[in-house]
Amino acid sequence: MKQPSRKWELKLIKSRYEYLQLTTQQAEQLDQYEQENLNNLTVWEELDYQYTVFQEILSENQFLLYKENREEEIQQHKHDLTIADERESKHILFHEEINTFYEKDFLPFFHNNTYTKFVLRTEEHSKVAYLKAEYGRHLLAERSEIITEHFRYYRTFKPLALKASLLQHKRAYIWPEYDRFLIQADEPTKQVAAYLQKQPRYIISEYEKIVEDKFNELRIFFATTVGKYFKPTTGWHADFSQLSEEELIQRRNMCLLLLDIDKYGYQDFLA
Numbered sequence: 001m002k003q004p005s006r007k008w009e010l011k012l013i014k015s016r017y018e019y020l021q022l023t024t025q026q027a028e029q030l031d032q033y034e035q036e037n038l039n040n041l042t043v044w045e046e047l048d049y050q051y052t053v054f055q056e057i058l059s060e061n062q063f064l065l066y067k068e069n070r071e072e073e074i075q076q077h078k079h080d081l082t083i084a085d086e087r088e089s090k091h092i093l094f095h096e097e098i099n100t101f102y103e104k105d106f107l108p109f110f111h112n113n114t115y116t117k118f119v120l121r122t123e124e125h126s127k128v129a130y131l132k133a134e135y136g137r138h139l140l141a142e143r144s145e146i147i148t149e150h151f152r153y154y155r156t157f158k159p160l161a162l163k164a165s166l167l168q169h170k171r172a173y174i175w176p177e178y179d180r181f182l183i184q185a186d187e188p189t190k191q192v193a194a195y196l197q198k199q200p201r202y203i204i205s206e207y208e209k210i211v212e213d214k215f216n217e218l219r220i221f222f223a224t225t226v227g228k229y230f231k232p233t234t235g236w237h238a239d240f241s242q243l244s245e246e247e248l249i250q251r252r253n254m255c256l257l258l259l260d261i262d263k264y265g266y267q268d269f270l271a
Contacts, residue, residue: 020062029057042153081157088160094229095167115207134189136264173266176258201253
């Protein structure tokens with residue numbers, strides 16, 4: 001860095017921390033700190049790291065001033081999180097309504113009608129059991145990630161957001177998210193899934209229309225409920241319109257294979 005530019009950078013740092021009255025040496029040390037690539041830290045982690053660094057750089061009196069300023073930042077961040085969390089109420093209502101429809105209206109049809117259950121060949125039983133066991137592990141890993149990431153970013157200041165996330169995740173226990181599972185699966189699991197997916201599975205033709213009507217009922221309810229709680233968006237959404245009829249049936253059949261009447265042991269202790 002050229003000398004004039006260097007002086008300008010240090011001047012900016014001194015200006016940014018004007019309340020600390022930094023020396024040139026301290027400004028140089030803080031410049032090194034600010035150039036570190038710490039993009040993966042959460043706000044809380046960055047505040048803690050900053051606290052550790054500043055404790056080494058600042059004088060005792062400067063550090064007291066820094067702690068006062070830091071506390072104000074923390075209180076403001078807590079306030080912002082709390083305000084943002086208030087907007088999660090409608091997400092909770094949305095996911096509760098969707099989940100209730102699955103449990104009370106959609107899934108009993110598949111649990112109670114034998115013609116939606118596939119007859120497996122002898123060699124397929126162990127493969128389906130393996131795939132369901134892997135899917136169960138996938139659900140636990142995703143739940144763990146949701147909880148871990150939530151408390152990293154929000155600590156205890158967005159409880160409604162946590163509940164909304166877990167209610168959404170609950171749906172994967174109720175009705176398997178085959179595509180998401182397959183993306184994250186390891187290679188042996190993908191090979192088993194590919195084998196099972198290729199096997200011909202049919203619902204008796206006279207019942208196929210009934211099953212299709214049930215899925216149409218789900219799609220209509222989901223779209224209506226989204227419109228009830230949220231404004232139209234042009235953001236990302238799952239679009240299966242480009243899938244062929246055969247691919248759609250394959251995905252449906254794999255979800256039915258993974259369907260578990262005990263909801264993979266789901267526990268409602270947080271959502």
